[in-house]
Amino acid sequence: MAQTAGKAQMTSKSAAAIDKARSQGRAALIGYLPAGYPSVEETIAAGIALAENGADLIEIGIPYSDPVMDGQVIQAATTEALAKGFHVKQVFDVVAGITSKTDAAVLVMTYWNPVVRMGVDEFSRRLAEAGGAGLITPDLIPDEAAEWMEASDKYGLDRVFLVAPSSTTERMQRTVDASRGFVYAVSIMGVTGARTSVSSAAKDVVAAAHAAGAERVCVGLGVSNADQVREIAAYAEGVIVGTALVAAVRDGGVDAVAALTKDLSTGLARESAQAKDGA
Amino acid sequence: MADAPSGNADNNTAEAFLQGGSLRHAPGPYFGNYGGRWMPESLIAALDELEETFNKAKDDPEFRAQIDDLNKNYSGRPSLLTEAKRFSQHAGGVRVFLKREDLNHTGSHKINNVLGQALLAKRMGKTRVIAETGAGQHGVASATAAALMGLECVVYMGAEDCRRQALNVARMELLGAKVIPVTSGSQTLKDAINEALRDWVANVGNTHYLLGTAAGAHPFPAMVRYFHEVIGEEARAQILEQEGRLPDAVCACIGGGSNAIGIFHGFLDDPSVRIYGFEAGGDGVETGRHAATITLGKPGVLHGARSYLMQDDDGQTIESHSISAGLDYPGVGPEHSYLSDIGRVSYEPITDSEAMDAFRLLCRTEGIIPAIESSHALAGAIKVGQRLAAEDPATASEKIVIVNLSGRGDKDVATAAEWFDLLDKDSAESEIGKEGEQL
Numbered sequence: 001m002a003q004t005a006g007k008a009q010m011t012s013k014s015a016a017a018i019d020k021a022r023s024q025g026r027a028a029l030i031g032y033l034p035a036g037y038p039s040v041e042e043t044i045a046a047g048i049a050l051a052e053n054g055a056d057l058i059e060i061g062i063p064y065s066d067p068v069m070d071g072q073v074i075q076a077a078t079t080e081a082l083a084k085g086f087h088v089k090q091v092f093d094v095v096a097g098i099t100s101k102t103d104a105a106v107l108v109m110t111y112w113n114p115v116v117r118m119g120v121d122e123f124s125r126r127l128a129e130a131g132g133a134g135l136i137t138p139d140l141i142p143d144e145a146a147e148w149m150e151a152s153d154k155y156g157l158d159r160v161f162l163v164a165p166s167s168t169t170e171r172m173q174r175t176v177d178a179s180r181g182f183v184y185a186v187s188i189m190g191v192t193g194a195r196t197s198v199s200s201a202a203k204d205v206v207a208a209a210h211a212a213g214a215e216r217v218c219v220g221l222g223v224s225n226a227d228q229v230r231e232i233a234a235y236a237e238g239v240i241v242g243t244a245l246v247a248a249v250r251d252g253g254v255d256a257v258a259a260l261t262k263d264l265s266t267g268l269a270r271e272s273a274q275a276k277d278g279a
Numbered sequence: 280m281a282d283a284p285s286g287n288a289d290n291n292t293a294e295a296f297l298q299g300g301s302l303r304h305a306p307g308p309y310f311g312n313y314g315g316r317w318m319p320e321s322l323i324a325a326l327d328e329l330e331e332t333f334n335k336a337k338d339d340p341e342f343r344a345q346i347d348d349l350n351k352n353y354s355g356r357p358s359l360l361t362e363a364k365r366f367s368q369h370a371g372g373v374r375v376f377l378k379r380e381d382l383n384h385t386g387s388h389k390i391n392n393v394l395g396q397a398l399l400a401k402r403m404g405k406t407r408v409i410a411e412t413g414a415g416q417h418g419v420a421s422a423t424a425a426a427l428m429g430l431e432c433v434v435y436m437g438a439e440d441c442r443r444q445a446l447n448v449a450r451m452e453l454l455g456a457k458v459i460p461v462t463s464g465s466q467t468l469k470d471a472i473n474e475a476l477r478d479w480v481a482n483v484g485n486t487h488y489l490l491g492t493a494a495g496a497h498p499f500p501a502m503v504r505y506f507h508e509v510i511g512e513e514a515r516a517q518i519l520e521q522e523g524r525l526p527d528a529v530c531a532c533i534g535g536g537s538n539a540i541g542i543f544h545g546f547l548d549d550p551s552v553r554i555y556g557f558e559a560g561g562d563g564v565e566t567g568r569h570a571a572t573i574t575l576g577k578p579g580v581l582h583g584a585r586s587y588l589m590q591d592d593d594g595q596t597i598e599s600h601s602i603s604a605g606l607d608y609p610g611v612g613p614e615h616s617y618l619s620d621i622g623r624v625s626y627e628p629i630t631d632s633e634a635m636d637a638f639r640l641l642c643r644t645e646g647i648i649p650a651i652e653s654s655h656a657l658a659g660a661i662k663v664g665q666r667l668a669a670e671d672p673a674t675a676s677e678k679i680v681i682v683n684l685s686g687r688g689d690k691d692v693a694t695a696a697e698w699f700d701l702l703d704k705d706s707a708e709s710e711i712g713k714e715g716e717q718l
Binding site: 064065066068075079082087112117118138139141143144161162163164165166175186189190 | 315316317318319320321322323324325327463464465469470473476477480481482483484577578579580581582588590592593594595596
């Protein structure tokens, strides 16, 4: 796989976006939006607003009938999108709509069965054609990812696997080795949803991922405000915000997304010059 | 099967079986192309812990002794193997034998699995178990095991099911469990599983997820089967003792498939025994309102395993339909998908109507009220018996068919009374029956 790894280094859109933020002395901001909520057009508009107000990467979720890693806010949004007739192929319209207007790296966050159903190769080809950076896969572990490893190499896509406070050293190593672009560190044992404070486990997970050789580790789950962003930006390469943005879409549409993104991005700056050590 | 990189495994194993290899004791995580662990990383450590604990327990005589003691002195095993002579006359004249899981404590096969898993929970030092339930049978069994072993128990149940199954909710609460209505998604069994998984992710330190069927992520399919293998082992020994020979066919109903995999396991390596799994055909598979996952589903991943799945063209899970709540699940255990692909087990749909006819037939010919789930197996046995008779009418009366009578039908009396229009129009029971209440 040495050949693959070399190619990966050259083509990762997510890594490029995170490295650009790092060169500016700050962590990267990653914002999540569910596709088709409240409509495909509004998801594209909200994605553009995210990019224009400080997000470096955008994560577009595919609404799915059985979202076991999502809390109530995201469940409600994706259930509504499905009820309104969202189809999986529309996620490529959302990705293309955002990548054609912004420089943000756009990843798709999806439970695995919709990809299986379309065909892993077909899905990957269409995602690459739409300008997508790669996939975040909450219920796919490297152990089951042979087909995705092959397709992501073929189309030059990032594969973002999750690591958790419960990951053993061995699993951490395996997941870091399999990932490309960045590693998604789950901050707590639980599902998506805003929480009042960042779990102390988050810092340990990031440190373990770094120790396993990960150059870019981004923290998600429970992050909803600039203070939490600031806390995480001190030790991780990126900060992922989901539920708070979905609630903003729900309560105030695109304008609210723009305002929240602007506020969140104030927390990204690192306090010392150590941010520039490329690790 | 373009999305199955290890595509040769099926053929190789099937070939090996035909050449005298064994299909028994398949350890997982894969059954051909099925099974595996399509799960969030957060839960992998817990699955590893469970797998390790289970593997050690299996080889520990003390654990086996605990299971044997509970099976004998708490559940009432071995369950009987009863010949259904009058029922047999309607099944082409072959001899039908019933494996009486309905006589177990709590009224179904479910107790076999919950006792085993509750013991494992104790071994892992967990103080809390969670479970999903549709009609309430697995929830009641889980609450029973938790009460027996002093574990806290939380049961997730679709909000609509809670309303329809108010008496089963009361049963669980009497046994000390807490029942949480699930209002997310389609508010059915699959959503109850989703909610239980969300609970497990957040509380995995002190909590064991007591999954009720032979599905889900490894080690659940192989482990749940292990606790139900006693059904097939007993049935095989009983028919050999009573009749001196193996049966010609074995029949069971399939939802997730735990009772079926339990009885099938005893006969998988007996090539002369034909094995049949009967899925819920609901209003008829042509209507789209059914739960015939293997018959009409396509391979996919749900709740941790790759298996046949009722899904639309986008990979979204489709809601299943069946008069039997216990079979009303859009997925199926991965070992069944494998046994179907290699042709060892035949899977066929049985409609609500066929199942209810068999339900009434058993009541009136044998004095046994079966669960509506098990009635699907009875309806299938009638077809199998008639086919055997058609193949060779002269020997029909010598043929033996074993049916796994997985549960008793006390819970289904109101549904059946409504189906057969036995209630006065104005009676309270009639109102309950309309709502699908199962007493």
